[in-house]
Amino acid sequence: MNLILLSPEDLENGRLARVRDPRRLAHLRDVHRARAGDTLTLGVENGLLGRGTLLEYHNDEALFDISGLEEAPPPALPVHLVLALPRPRMLARSLEHATALGVKSLTLLNTRRVEKSYWQSPELDAEKIRHHLVLGLEQARDTQMPEVTLAKGFRPFVEDRLPELLASRRGLVAHPGMPAACPRGVNEPTLLVVGPEGGFIPWEVDKLLEAGCQGVHLGPRILRVETAVTALLSRLA
Amino acid sequence: MNLILLSPEDLENGRLARVRDPRRLAHLRDVHRARAGDTLTLGVENGLLGRGTLLEYHNDEALFDISGLEEAPPPALPVHLVLALPRPRMLARSLEHATALGVKSLTLLNTRRVEKSYWQSPELDAEKIRHHLVLGLEQARDTQMPEVTLAKGFRPFVEDRLPELLASRRGLVAHPGMPAACPRGVNEPTLLVVGPEGGFIPWEVDKLLEAGCQGVHLGPRILRVETAVTALLSRLA
Structure with a gap:
Protein backbone atom coordinates (compact mmCIF):
# COMPACT_ATOMS: atom_id res chain seq x y z
CA MET A 1 0.00 0.00 0.00
CA ASN A 2 1.85 3.05 -1.26
CA LEU A 3 -1.15 5.29 -0.71
CA ILE A 4 -4.09 5.12 1.66
CA LEU A 5 -7.11 5.43 -0.59
CA LEU A 6 -10.03 7.29 0.96
CA SER A 7 -13.50 6.45 -0.32
CA PRO A 8 -16.36 8.95 -0.45
CA GLU A 9 -17.79 7.51 2.78
CA ASP A 10 -14.55 8.29 4.61
CA LEU A 11 -14.76 12.01 3.90
CA GLU A 12 -16.18 14.27 6.57
CA ASN A 13 -15.84 17.43 4.54
CA GLY A 14 -13.15 18.83 2.31
CA ARG A 15 -10.66 18.81 5.19
CA LEU A 16 -11.13 15.64 7.23
CA ALA A 17 -11.34 11.90 6.54
CA ARG A 18 -12.15 9.14 8.98
CA VAL A 19 -10.93 5.59 8.33
CA ARG A 20 -12.76 2.83 10.18
CA ASP A 21 -12.30 -0.42 8.29
CA PRO A 22 -10.09 -3.10 9.84
CA ARG A 23 -7.89 -3.57 6.76
CA ARG A 24 -6.60 -0.03 6.56
CA LEU A 25 -6.45 0.36 10.34
CA ALA A 26 -4.34 -2.80 10.58
CA HIS A 27 -2.06 -1.48 7.85
CA LEU A 28 -1.65 1.85 9.66
CA ARG A 29 -0.84 0.02 12.88
CA ASP A 30 1.37 -2.80 11.58
CA VAL A 31 3.17 -1.30 8.60
CA HIS A 32 3.24 2.42 9.35
CA ARG A 33 3.22 2.05 13.16
CA ALA A 34 1.15 5.16 12.84
CA ARG A 35 0.90 7.76 15.60
CA ALA A 36 -0.95 11.03 15.75
CA GLY A 37 1.12 13.69 14.02
CA ASP A 38 2.55 11.39 11.34
CA THR A 39 2.23 12.42 7.72
CA LEU A 40 1.27 9.75 5.21
CA THR A 41 0.50 9.51 1.51
CA LEU A 42 -3.25 9.74 1.05
CA GLY A 43 -5.53 9.93 -1.95
CA VAL A 44 -9.21 10.61 -2.38
CA GLU A 45 -11.03 8.18 -4.66
CA ASN A 46 -11.35 9.84 -8.06
CA GLY A 47 -9.67 12.92 -6.60
CA LEU A 48 -6.34 14.37 -5.56
CA LEU A 49 -3.51 12.83 -3.59
CA GLY A 50 -0.63 14.01 -1.47
CA ARG A 51 0.64 14.02 2.10
CA GLY A 52 -1.86 14.23 4.90
CA THR A 53 -1.53 14.36 8.66
CA LEU A 54 -2.88 11.72 10.98
CA LEU A 55 -4.72 13.80 13.59
CA GLU A 56 -5.98 10.98 15.80
CA TYR A 57 -5.37 7.25 15.83
CA HIS A 58 -7.52 4.88 17.87
CA ASN A 59 -8.05 1.14 17.59
CA ASP A 60 -11.29 1.61 15.70
CA GLU A 61 -10.68 4.86 13.88
CA ALA A 62 -8.07 7.09 12.28
CA LEU A 63 -8.74 10.75 11.57
CA PHE A 64 -6.76 12.52 8.83
CA ASP A 65 -6.32 16.11 7.79
CA ILE A 66 -6.64 15.98 4.01
CA SER A 67 -6.54 19.70 3.27
CA GLY A 68 -3.04 19.42 1.82
CA LEU A 69 -3.81 16.98 -1.01
CA GLU A 70 -2.94 18.78 -4.23
CA GLU A 71 -1.37 16.25 -6.56
CA ALA A 72 -3.18 14.84 -9.60
CA PRO A 73 -3.15 11.06 -9.98
CA PRO A 74 -0.79 9.56 -12.57
CA PRO A 75 -2.07 9.56 -16.17
CA ALA A 76 -4.42 6.75 -17.06
CA MET B 1 1.17 -27.12 -19.51
CA ASN B 2 1.53 -26.46 -23.24
CA LEU B 3 4.40 -28.87 -23.53
CA ILE B 4 5.44 -31.93 -21.56
CA LEU B 5 9.04 -31.29 -20.60
CA LEU B 6 11.22 -34.38 -20.49
CA SER B 7 14.22 -34.28 -18.22
CA PRO B 8 17.46 -36.16 -18.91
CA GLU B 9 16.39 -38.91 -16.48
CA ASP B 10 13.26 -39.55 -18.52
CA LEU B 11 15.19 -40.41 -21.67
CA GLU B 12 15.77 -44.06 -22.48
CA ASN B 13 17.73 -43.38 -25.62
CA GLY B 14 17.29 -40.98 -28.50
CA ARG B 15 13.88 -42.48 -29.34
CA LEU B 16 12.03 -43.22 -26.11
CA ALA B 17 11.15 -41.33 -22.94
CA ARG B 18 9.53 -42.67 -19.81
CA VAL B 19 7.56 -40.34 -17.50
CA ARG B 20 7.02 -41.57 -13.95
CA ASP B 21 6.38 -38.59 -11.71
CA PRO B 22 2.87 -38.09 -10.31
CA ARG B 23 2.54 -34.46 -11.48
CA ARG B 24 2.97 -35.13 -15.18
CA LEU B 25 1.09 -38.42 -15.03
CA ALA B 26 -1.86 -36.67 -13.39
CA HIS B 27 -1.75 -33.98 -16.06
CA LEU B 28 -1.73 -36.58 -18.82
CA ARG B 29 -4.68 -38.36 -17.21
CA ASP B 30 -6.82 -35.37 -16.14
CA VAL B 31 -6.12 -32.73 -18.78
CA HIS B 32 -5.17 -34.72 -21.84
CA ARG B 33 -7.23 -37.84 -20.97
CA ALA B 34 -4.26 -39.50 -22.61
CA ARG B 35 -4.48 -42.88 -24.28
CA ALA B 36 -1.89 -44.93 -26.10
CA GLY B 37 -1.63 -43.67 -29.66
CA ASP B 38 -2.26 -39.98 -28.81
CA THR B 39 0.22 -37.42 -30.07
CA LEU B 40 1.22 -34.67 -27.68
CA THR B 41 3.60 -31.71 -27.65
CA LEU B 42 6.82 -32.82 -26.00
CA GLY B 43 10.17 -31.19 -25.43
CA VAL B 44 13.51 -32.46 -24.21
CA GLU B 45 15.18 -30.32 -21.56
CA ASN B 46 17.76 -28.15 -23.33
CA GLY B 47 16.87 -29.89 -26.57
CA LEU B 48 14.30 -30.07 -29.33
CA LEU B 49 10.53 -30.12 -29.17
CA GLY B 50 7.66 -31.28 -31.33
CA ARG B 51 4.88 -33.84 -31.46
CA GLY B 52 5.49 -37.23 -29.95
CA THR B 53 3.38 -40.35 -29.67
CA LEU B 54 2.27 -41.85 -26.39
CA LEU B 55 3.14 -45.51 -26.85
CA GLU B 56 1.95 -46.83 -23.49
CA TYR B 57 0.07 -45.24 -20.64
CA HIS B 58 -0.19 -46.88 -17.22
CA ASN B 59 -1.04 -45.44 -13.83
CA ASP B 60 2.60 -45.25 -12.85
CA GLU B 61 4.29 -44.71 -16.19
CA ALA B 62 3.89 -43.19 -19.64
CA LEU B 63 6.15 -44.19 -22.52
CA PHE B 64 6.67 -41.79 -25.42
CA ASP B 65 8.20 -42.09 -28.84
CA ILE B 66 10.30 -38.93 -29.15
CA SER B 67 12.00 -39.66 -32.46
CA GLY B 68 9.91 -36.99 -34.22
CA LEU B 69 11.03 -33.98 -32.18
CA GLU B 70 12.66 -31.57 -34.62
CA GLU B 71 11.66 -28.06 -33.60
CA ALA B 72 14.06 -25.63 -31.94
CA PRO B 73 12.83 -23.92 -28.78
CA PRO B 74 11.73 -20.27 -29.10
CA PRO B 75 14.54 -17.69 -29.00
CA ALA B 76 15.78 -16.75 -25.54
Whole structure:
Protein backbone atom coordinates (compact mmCIF):
# COMPACT_ATOMS: atom_id res chain seq x y z
CA MET A 1 0.00 0.00 0.00
CA ASN A 2 1.85 3.05 -1.26
CA LEU A 3 -1.15 5.29 -0.71
CA ILE A 4 -4.09 5.12 1.66
CA LEU A 5 -7.11 5.43 -0.59
CA LEU A 6 -10.03 7.29 0.96
CA SER A 7 -13.50 6.45 -0.32
CA PRO A 8 -16.36 8.95 -0.45
CA GLU A 9 -17.79 7.51 2.78
CA ASP A 10 -14.55 8.29 4.61
CA LEU A 11 -14.76 12.01 3.90
CA GLU A 12 -16.18 14.27 6.57
CA ASN A 13 -15.84 17.43 4.54
CA GLY A 14 -13.15 18.83 2.31
CA ARG A 15 -10.66 18.81 5.19
CA LEU A 16 -11.13 15.64 7.23
CA ALA A 17 -11.34 11.90 6.54
CA ARG A 18 -12.15 9.14 8.98
CA VAL A 19 -10.93 5.59 8.33
CA ARG A 20 -12.76 2.83 10.18
CA ASP A 21 -12.30 -0.42 8.29
CA PRO A 22 -10.09 -3.10 9.84
CA ARG A 23 -7.89 -3.57 6.76
CA ARG A 24 -6.60 -0.03 6.56
CA LEU A 25 -6.45 0.36 10.34
CA ALA A 26 -4.34 -2.80 10.58
CA HIS A 27 -2.06 -1.48 7.85
CA LEU A 28 -1.65 1.85 9.66
CA ARG A 29 -0.84 0.02 12.88
CA ASP A 30 1.37 -2.80 11.58
CA VAL A 31 3.17 -1.30 8.60
CA HIS A 32 3.24 2.42 9.35
CA ARG A 33 3.22 2.05 13.16
CA ALA A 34 1.15 5.16 12.84
CA ARG A 35 0.90 7.76 15.60
CA ALA A 36 -0.95 11.03 15.75
CA GLY A 37 1.12 13.69 14.02
CA ASP A 38 2.55 11.39 11.34
CA THR A 39 2.23 12.42 7.72
CA LEU A 40 1.27 9.75 5.21
CA THR A 41 0.50 9.51 1.51
CA LEU A 42 -3.25 9.74 1.05
CA GLY A 43 -5.53 9.93 -1.95
CA VAL A 44 -9.21 10.61 -2.38
CA GLU A 45 -11.03 8.18 -4.66
CA ASN A 46 -11.35 9.84 -8.06
CA GLY A 47 -9.67 12.92 -6.60
CA LEU A 48 -6.34 14.37 -5.56
CA LEU A 49 -3.51 12.83 -3.59
CA GLY A 50 -0.63 14.01 -1.47
CA ARG A 51 0.64 14.02 2.10
CA GLY A 52 -1.86 14.23 4.90
CA THR A 53 -1.53 14.36 8.66
CA LEU A 54 -2.88 11.72 10.98
CA LEU A 55 -4.72 13.80 13.59
CA GLU A 56 -5.98 10.98 15.80
CA TYR A 57 -5.37 7.25 15.83
CA HIS A 58 -7.52 4.88 17.87
CA ASN A 59 -8.05 1.14 17.59
CA ASP A 60 -11.29 1.61 15.70
CA GLU A 61 -10.68 4.86 13.88
CA ALA A 62 -8.07 7.09 12.28
CA LEU A 63 -8.74 10.75 11.57
CA PHE A 64 -6.76 12.52 8.83
CA ASP A 65 -6.32 16.11 7.79
CA ILE A 66 -6.64 15.98 4.01
CA SER A 67 -6.54 19.70 3.27
CA GLY A 68 -3.04 19.42 1.82
CA LEU A 69 -3.81 16.98 -1.01
CA GLU A 70 -2.94 18.78 -4.23
CA GLU A 71 -1.37 16.25 -6.56
CA ALA A 72 -3.18 14.84 -9.60
CA PRO A 73 -3.15 11.06 -9.98
CA PRO A 74 -0.79 9.56 -12.57
CA PRO A 75 -2.07 9.56 -16.17
CA ALA A 76 -4.42 6.75 -17.06
CA LEU A 77 -3.46 4.15 -19.63
CA PRO A 78 -5.79 4.78 -22.60
CA VAL A 79 -6.57 1.10 -22.93
CA HIS A 80 -9.96 -0.51 -22.51
CA LEU A 81 -9.13 -4.08 -21.55
CA VAL A 82 -11.54 -6.81 -22.63
CA LEU A 83 -10.53 -9.97 -20.82
CA ALA A 84 -12.06 -13.41 -21.18
CA LEU A 85 -13.14 -14.17 -17.61
CA PRO A 86 -10.19 -15.98 -15.98
CA ARG A 87 -10.46 -18.45 -13.14
CA PRO A 88 -11.07 -16.71 -9.84
CA ARG A 89 -7.54 -16.45 -8.43
CA MET A 90 -6.16 -15.31 -11.74
CA LEU A 91 -9.01 -12.81 -12.06
CA ALA A 92 -8.04 -11.27 -8.73
CA ARG A 93 -4.41 -10.85 -9.75
CA SER A 94 -5.24 -9.70 -13.26
CA LEU A 95 -7.51 -6.97 -11.86
CA GLU A 96 -4.71 -5.81 -9.58
CA HIS A 97 -2.08 -5.85 -12.33
CA ALA A 98 -4.30 -4.04 -14.84
CA THR A 99 -5.34 -1.43 -12.29
CA ALA A 100 -1.78 -0.85 -11.14
CA LEU A 101 -0.78 -0.36 -14.77
CA GLY A 102 -3.43 2.35 -15.20
CA VAL A 103 -6.34 0.64 -16.98
CA LYS A 104 -9.61 2.49 -16.32
CA SER A 105 -12.14 0.39 -18.23
CA LEU A 106 -12.28 -3.33 -18.11
CA THR A 107 -14.82 -5.74 -19.57
CA LEU A 108 -14.94 -9.37 -18.42
CA LEU A 109 -16.12 -11.40 -21.37
CA ASN A 110 -17.58 -14.83 -21.82
CA THR A 111 -16.00 -17.02 -24.49
CA ARG A 112 -16.32 -20.67 -25.38
CA ARG A 113 -13.34 -21.73 -23.31
CA VAL A 114 -14.35 -19.81 -20.18
CA GLU A 115 -15.60 -22.38 -17.68
CA LYS A 116 -19.25 -21.75 -16.88
CA SER A 117 -18.56 -22.06 -13.16
CA TYR A 118 -16.34 -18.98 -13.21
CA TRP A 119 -19.46 -16.82 -13.66
CA GLN A 120 -20.73 -18.12 -10.32
CA SER A 121 -17.55 -17.26 -8.44
CA PRO A 122 -17.90 -14.96 -5.42
CA GLU A 123 -14.88 -13.13 -6.85
CA LEU A 124 -17.35 -11.49 -9.24
CA ASP A 125 -19.27 -9.80 -6.43
CA ALA A 126 -19.04 -6.05 -6.83
CA GLU A 127 -17.40 -5.73 -3.41
CA LYS A 128 -14.76 -8.34 -4.23
CA ILE A 129 -13.96 -6.73 -7.55
CA ARG A 130 -13.76 -3.34 -5.91
CA HIS A 131 -11.36 -4.74 -3.31
CA HIS A 132 -8.88 -5.79 -6.00
CA LEU A 133 -9.23 -2.48 -7.81
CA VAL A 134 -8.48 -0.67 -4.54
CA LEU A 135 -5.39 -2.84 -4.01
CA GLY A 136 -4.19 -1.96 -7.51
CA LEU A 137 -4.74 1.76 -6.95
CA GLU A 138 -3.06 1.70 -3.55
CA GLN A 139 -0.09 -0.11 -5.07
CA ALA A 140 0.33 2.34 -7.97
CA ARG A 141 -0.46 5.51 -5.98
CA ASP A 142 -3.48 6.19 -8.13
CA THR A 143 -6.94 7.43 -7.17
CA GLN A 144 -9.00 6.98 -10.35
CA MET A 145 -11.23 3.96 -9.86
CA PRO A 146 -11.54 1.72 -12.93
CA GLU A 147 -14.94 0.64 -14.21
CA VAL A 148 -15.52 -3.07 -14.62
CA THR A 149 -18.41 -4.42 -16.66
CA LEU A 150 -19.48 -8.02 -17.23
CA ALA A 151 -20.30 -9.28 -20.72
CA LYS A 152 -21.84 -12.70 -20.23
CA GLY A 153 -22.61 -13.22 -23.88
CA PHE A 154 -19.87 -13.20 -26.48
CA ARG A 155 -22.09 -12.59 -29.48
CA PRO A 156 -24.11 -9.70 -27.97
CA PHE A 157 -20.88 -8.06 -26.86
CA VAL A 158 -19.20 -8.37 -30.24
CA GLU A 159 -22.24 -7.46 -32.30
CA ASP A 160 -23.90 -4.80 -30.17
CA ARG A 161 -21.33 -3.29 -27.84
CA LEU A 162 -18.00 -3.61 -29.63
CA PRO A 163 -18.84 -1.47 -32.69
CA GLU A 164 -19.56 1.57 -30.54
CA LEU A 165 -16.43 0.99 -28.46
CA LEU A 166 -14.35 0.78 -31.63
CA ALA A 167 -15.88 3.97 -33.03
CA SER A 168 -13.38 5.94 -30.95
CA ARG A 169 -10.67 3.34 -30.30
CA ARG A 170 -8.19 1.19 -32.13
CA GLY A 171 -9.03 -2.45 -31.50
CA LEU A 172 -6.43 -5.17 -30.93
CA VAL A 173 -7.03 -8.84 -30.32
CA ALA A 174 -4.06 -10.65 -28.82
CA HIS A 175 -3.91 -14.22 -30.05
CA PRO A 176 -0.99 -16.55 -30.80
CA GLY A 177 -0.24 -16.86 -34.50
CA MET A 178 -1.72 -13.53 -35.57
CA PRO A 179 0.30 -11.85 -38.32
CA ALA A 180 1.42 -8.61 -36.59
CA ALA A 181 3.49 -8.08 -33.48
CA CYS A 182 1.72 -6.16 -30.72
CA PRO A 183 2.47 -2.45 -31.27
CA ARG A 184 4.58 -0.52 -28.77
CA GLY A 185 3.82 2.73 -27.01
CA VAL A 186 0.39 3.57 -28.39
CA ASN A 187 -0.87 6.92 -27.21
CA GLU A 188 -4.27 6.75 -28.88
CA PRO A 189 -7.31 5.16 -27.23
CA THR A 190 -7.05 1.42 -27.66
CA LEU A 191 -9.22 -1.58 -26.93
CA LEU A 192 -7.28 -4.75 -26.17
CA VAL A 193 -8.99 -8.14 -26.21
CA VAL A 194 -7.27 -11.01 -24.38
CA GLY A 195 -8.55 -14.56 -24.57
CA PRO A 196 -8.91 -17.28 -21.94
CA GLU A 197 -6.49 -20.05 -20.98
CA GLY A 198 -6.62 -22.26 -24.04
CA GLY A 199 -7.33 -19.28 -26.28
CA PHE A 200 -10.23 -18.10 -28.38
CA ILE A 201 -11.85 -20.57 -30.75
CA PRO A 202 -11.32 -19.68 -34.43
CA TRP A 203 -14.93 -18.45 -34.82
CA GLU A 204 -14.39 -15.98 -31.98
CA VAL A 205 -11.18 -14.66 -33.53
CA ASP A 206 -13.01 -14.23 -36.84
CA LYS A 207 -15.84 -12.31 -35.20
CA LEU A 208 -13.40 -9.98 -33.44
CA LEU A 209 -11.47 -9.37 -36.65
CA GLU A 210 -14.71 -8.77 -38.57
CA ALA A 211 -15.75 -6.24 -35.94
CA GLY A 212 -12.63 -4.26 -36.77
CA CYS A 213 -9.99 -5.51 -34.35
CA GLN A 214 -6.46 -6.09 -35.57
CA GLY A 215 -4.90 -9.44 -34.66
CA VAL A 216 -1.60 -9.14 -32.78
CA HIS A 217 0.78 -11.55 -31.11
CA LEU A 218 3.51 -11.38 -28.47
CA GLY A 219 5.86 -13.84 -30.13
CA PRO A 220 5.98 -17.63 -30.13
CA ARG A 221 5.68 -18.03 -26.36
CA ILE A 222 2.32 -18.94 -24.87
CA LEU A 223 1.81 -16.97 -21.67
CA ARG A 224 -0.52 -17.40 -18.73
CA VAL A 225 -3.35 -14.91 -18.78
CA GLU A 226 -2.00 -12.77 -15.97
CA THR A 227 1.48 -12.68 -17.50
CA ALA A 228 0.02 -11.87 -20.92
CA VAL A 229 -2.15 -9.05 -19.56
CA THR A 230 0.80 -7.34 -17.89
CA ALA A 231 3.13 -7.98 -20.83
CA LEU A 232 0.63 -6.60 -23.36
CA LEU A 233 -0.29 -3.54 -21.30
CA SER A 234 3.35 -2.77 -20.65
CA ARG A 235 4.09 -2.98 -24.34
CA LEU A 236 1.20 -0.68 -25.20
CA ALA A 237 2.16 1.83 -22.45
CA MET B 1 1.17 -27.12 -19.51
CA ASN B 2 1.53 -26.46 -23.24
CA LEU B 3 4.40 -28.87 -23.53
CA ILE B 4 5.44 -31.93 -21.56
CA LEU B 5 9.04 -31.29 -20.60
CA LEU B 6 11.22 -34.38 -20.49
CA SER B 7 14.22 -34.28 -18.22
CA PRO B 8 17.46 -36.16 -18.91
CA GLU B 9 16.39 -38.91 -16.48
CA ASP B 10 13.26 -39.55 -18.52
CA LEU B 11 15.19 -40.41 -21.67
CA GLU B 12 15.77 -44.06 -22.48
CA ASN B 13 17.73 -43.38 -25.62
CA GLY B 14 17.29 -40.98 -28.50
CA ARG B 15 13.88 -42.48 -29.34
CA LEU B 16 12.03 -43.22 -26.11
CA ALA B 17 11.15 -41.33 -22.94
CA ARG B 18 9.53 -42.67 -19.81
CA VAL B 19 7.56 -40.34 -17.50
CA ARG B 20 7.02 -41.57 -13.95
CA ASP B 21 6.38 -38.59 -11.71
CA PRO B 22 2.87 -38.09 -10.31
CA ARG B 23 2.54 -34.46 -11.48
CA ARG B 24 2.97 -35.13 -15.18
CA LEU B 25 1.09 -38.42 -15.03
CA ALA B 26 -1.86 -36.67 -13.39
CA HIS B 27 -1.75 -33.98 -16.06
CA LEU B 28 -1.73 -36.58 -18.82
CA ARG B 29 -4.68 -38.36 -17.21
CA ASP B 30 -6.82 -35.37 -16.14
CA VAL B 31 -6.12 -32.73 -18.78
CA HIS B 32 -5.17 -34.72 -21.84
CA ARG B 33 -7.23 -37.84 -20.97
CA ALA B 34 -4.26 -39.50 -22.61
CA ARG B 35 -4.48 -42.88 -24.28
CA ALA B 36 -1.89 -44.93 -26.10
CA GLY B 37 -1.63 -43.67 -29.66
CA ASP B 38 -2.26 -39.98 -28.81
CA THR B 39 0.22 -37.42 -30.07
CA LEU B 40 1.22 -34.67 -27.68
CA THR B 41 3.60 -31.71 -27.65
CA LEU B 42 6.82 -32.82 -26.00
CA GLY B 43 10.17 -31.19 -25.43
CA VAL B 44 13.51 -32.46 -24.21
CA GLU B 45 15.18 -30.32 -21.56
CA ASN B 46 17.76 -28.15 -23.33
CA GLY B 47 16.87 -29.89 -26.57
CA LEU B 48 14.30 -30.07 -29.33
CA LEU B 49 10.53 -30.12 -29.17
CA GLY B 50 7.66 -31.28 -31.33
CA ARG B 51 4.88 -33.84 -31.46
CA GLY B 52 5.49 -37.23 -29.95
CA THR B 53 3.38 -40.35 -29.67
CA LEU B 54 2.27 -41.85 -26.39
CA LEU B 55 3.14 -45.51 -26.85
CA GLU B 56 1.95 -46.83 -23.49
CA TYR B 57 0.07 -45.24 -20.64
CA HIS B 58 -0.19 -46.88 -17.22
CA ASN B 59 -1.04 -45.44 -13.83
CA ASP B 60 2.60 -45.25 -12.85
CA GLU B 61 4.29 -44.71 -16.19
CA ALA B 62 3.89 -43.19 -19.64
CA LEU B 63 6.15 -44.19 -22.52
CA PHE B 64 6.67 -41.79 -25.42
CA ASP B 65 8.20 -42.09 -28.84
CA ILE B 66 10.30 -38.93 -29.15
CA SER B 67 12.00 -39.66 -32.46
CA GLY B 68 9.91 -36.99 -34.22
CA LEU B 69 11.03 -33.98 -32.18
CA GLU B 70 12.66 -31.57 -34.62
CA GLU B 71 11.66 -28.06 -33.60
CA ALA B 72 14.06 -25.63 -31.94
CA PRO B 73 12.83 -23.92 -28.78
CA PRO B 74 11.73 -20.27 -29.10
CA PRO B 75 14.54 -17.69 -29.00
CA ALA B 76 15.78 -16.75 -25.54
CA LEU B 77 15.34 -13.24 -24.20
CA PRO B 78 18.89 -11.83 -24.01
CA VAL B 79 18.30 -10.47 -20.53
CA HIS B 80 20.13 -11.50 -17.38
CA LEU B 81 17.65 -10.66 -14.62
CA VAL B 82 19.06 -9.64 -11.25
CA LEU B 83 16.18 -9.62 -8.81
CA ALA B 84 16.26 -8.60 -5.16
CA LEU B 85 15.00 -11.74 -3.44
CA PRO B 86 11.21 -11.36 -3.14
CA ARG B 87 9.05 -12.96 -0.49
CA PRO B 88 8.52 -16.65 -1.16
CA ARG B 89 5.17 -16.63 -2.98
CA MET B 90 6.18 -13.71 -5.13
CA LEU B 91 9.50 -15.45 -5.85
CA ALA B 92 7.62 -18.48 -7.16
CA ARG B 93 5.48 -16.43 -9.50
CA SER B 94 8.34 -14.17 -10.58
CA LEU B 95 10.42 -17.23 -11.53
CA GLU B 96 7.53 -18.56 -13.61
CA HIS B 97 6.85 -15.22 -15.31
CA ALA B 98 10.53 -14.59 -16.11
CA THR B 99 11.02 -18.12 -17.42
CA ALA B 100 7.88 -17.98 -19.54
CA LEU B 101 9.12 -14.69 -21.00
CA GLY B 102 12.40 -16.32 -22.01
CA VAL B 103 14.92 -15.27 -19.37
CA LYS B 104 17.84 -17.74 -19.19
CA SER B 105 19.99 -16.27 -16.41
CA LEU B 106 18.65 -15.04 -13.15
CA THR B 107 20.46 -13.85 -10.05
CA LEU B 108 18.62 -13.52 -6.75
CA LEU B 109 20.27 -10.68 -4.85
CA ASN B 110 20.35 -9.59 -1.25
CA THR B 111 19.65 -5.92 -0.60
CA ARG B 112 18.98 -3.92 2.53
CA ARG B 113 15.22 -4.18 2.24
CA VAL B 114 15.15 -7.93 1.58
CA GLU B 115 13.89 -9.55 4.77
CA LYS B 116 16.55 -11.83 6.21
CA SER B 117 14.02 -14.63 6.68
CA TYR B 118 13.48 -14.90 2.92
CA TRP B 119 16.92 -16.48 2.59
CA GLN B 120 15.76 -19.32 4.86
CA SER B 121 12.66 -20.06 2.79
CA PRO B 122 12.26 -23.62 1.48
CA GLU B 123 11.31 -21.95 -1.84
CA LEU B 124 15.06 -21.44 -2.33
CA ASP B 125 15.77 -25.19 -2.37
CA ALA B 126 17.20 -26.14 -5.73
CA GLU B 127 14.32 -28.57 -6.32
CA LYS B 128 11.69 -25.91 -5.57
CA ILE B 129 13.35 -23.40 -7.85
CA ARG B 130 13.63 -25.97 -10.57
CA HIS B 131 9.94 -26.76 -10.20
CA HIS B 132 8.97 -23.16 -10.98
CA LEU B 133 11.39 -22.99 -13.90
CA VAL B 134 9.83 -26.16 -15.32
CA LEU B 135 6.34 -24.65 -14.97
CA GLY B 136 7.49 -21.55 -16.83
CA LEU B 137 9.05 -23.61 -19.63
CA GLU B 138 5.99 -25.86 -19.94
CA GLN B 139 3.77 -22.78 -20.15
CA ALA B 140 5.83 -21.08 -22.85
CA ARG B 141 6.63 -24.23 -24.86
CA ASP B 142 10.31 -23.77 -24.21
CA THR B 143 12.98 -26.34 -23.37
CA GLN B 144 16.01 -24.26 -22.43
CA MET B 145 16.37 -24.39 -18.66
CA PRO B 146 17.36 -21.06 -17.05
CA GLU B 147 20.22 -20.83 -14.60
CA VAL B 148 19.50 -19.32 -11.22
CA THR B 149 22.26 -18.15 -8.92
CA LEU B 150 22.05 -16.73 -5.41
CA ALA B 151 23.98 -13.60 -4.44
CA LYS B 152 23.65 -13.32 -0.69
CA GLY B 153 25.90 -10.31 -0.38
CA PHE B 154 25.08 -7.09 -2.19
CA ARG B 155 28.55 -5.60 -2.05
CA PRO B 156 30.44 -8.71 -3.23
CA PHE B 157 27.99 -9.06 -6.10
CA VAL B 158 28.26 -5.45 -7.19
CA GLU B 159 32.02 -5.16 -6.73
CA ASP B 160 33.23 -8.59 -7.82
CA ARG B 161 30.61 -10.17 -10.07
CA LEU B 162 28.81 -7.29 -11.75
CA PRO B 163 31.80 -5.80 -13.61
CA GLU B 164 32.42 -9.03 -15.50
CA LEU B 165 28.71 -9.41 -16.30
CA LEU B 166 28.64 -5.87 -17.65
CA ALA B 167 31.71 -6.43 -19.78
CA SER B 168 29.46 -7.99 -22.41
CA ARG B 169 26.04 -6.55 -21.47
CA ARG B 170 24.26 -3.27 -21.18
CA GLY B 171 23.22 -2.77 -17.53
CA LEU B 172 19.89 -1.28 -16.48
CA VAL B 173 18.68 -0.65 -12.95
CA ALA B 174 14.94 -0.15 -12.71
CA HIS B 175 14.11 2.28 -9.94
CA PRO B 176 11.35 4.87 -9.55
CA GLY B 177 12.51 8.41 -10.22
CA MET B 178 15.45 7.52 -12.47
CA PRO B 179 15.91 9.99 -15.32
CA ALA B 180 15.37 7.75 -18.38
CA ALA B 181 12.38 5.67 -19.40
CA CYS B 182 13.08 1.95 -19.75
CA PRO B 183 14.16 1.31 -23.36
CA ARG B 184 11.97 -0.74 -25.69
CA GLY B 185 12.89 -3.72 -27.79
CA VAL B 186 16.56 -4.16 -26.99
CA ASN B 187 18.20 -6.87 -29.02
CA GLU B 188 21.60 -6.64 -27.40
CA PRO B 189 22.56 -8.61 -24.25
CA THR B 190 21.17 -6.74 -21.27
CA LEU B 191 21.38 -7.05 -17.51
CA LEU B 192 18.31 -5.80 -15.70
CA VAL B 193 18.39 -5.13 -11.95
CA VAL B 194 15.06 -4.98 -10.12
CA GLY B 195 14.82 -3.97 -6.47
CA PRO B 196 12.76 -5.35 -3.59
CA GLU B 197 9.35 -4.23 -2.34
CA GLY B 198 10.18 -0.86 -0.83
CA GLY B 199 12.97 -0.33 -3.34
CA PHE B 200 16.72 -0.06 -3.18
CA ILE B 201 18.26 2.25 -0.63
CA PRO B 202 20.04 5.25 -2.21
CA TRP B 203 23.50 3.77 -1.48
CA GLU B 204 22.57 0.64 -3.42
CA VAL B 205 21.36 2.67 -6.40
CA ASP B 206 24.61 4.65 -6.33
CA LYS B 207 26.69 1.47 -6.28
CA LEU B 208 24.78 0.02 -9.24
CA LEU B 209 25.13 3.24 -11.21
CA GLU B 210 28.84 3.46 -10.37
CA ALA B 211 29.27 -0.10 -11.62
CA GLY B 212 27.99 1.04 -15.00
CA CYS B 213 24.25 0.42 -14.90
CA GLN B 214 21.92 3.01 -16.36
CA GLY B 215 18.98 4.05 -14.18
CA VAL B 216 15.60 3.58 -15.83
CA HIS B 217 11.99 3.93 -14.74
CA LEU B 218 8.60 2.64 -15.87
CA GLY B 219 6.68 5.85 -15.21
CA PRO B 220 5.18 7.30 -12.05
CA ARG B 221 3.36 4.13 -10.98
CA ILE B 222 4.87 1.95 -8.29
CA LEU B 223 4.40 -1.68 -9.23
CA ARG B 224 4.56 -4.89 -7.25
CA VAL B 225 7.72 -6.83 -7.94
CA GLU B 226 6.05 -9.53 -10.02
CA THR B 227 4.14 -6.95 -12.09
CA ALA B 228 7.31 -4.89 -12.54
CA VAL B 229 9.37 -7.90 -13.63
CA THR B 230 6.86 -8.86 -16.34
CA ALA B 231 6.30 -5.25 -17.42
CA LEU B 232 10.04 -4.56 -17.70
CA LEU B 233 10.86 -7.79 -19.53
CA SER B 234 7.98 -7.26 -21.93
CA ARG B 235 9.19 -3.76 -22.68
CA LEU B 236 12.74 -4.98 -23.30
CA ALA B 237 11.53 -7.87 -25.50
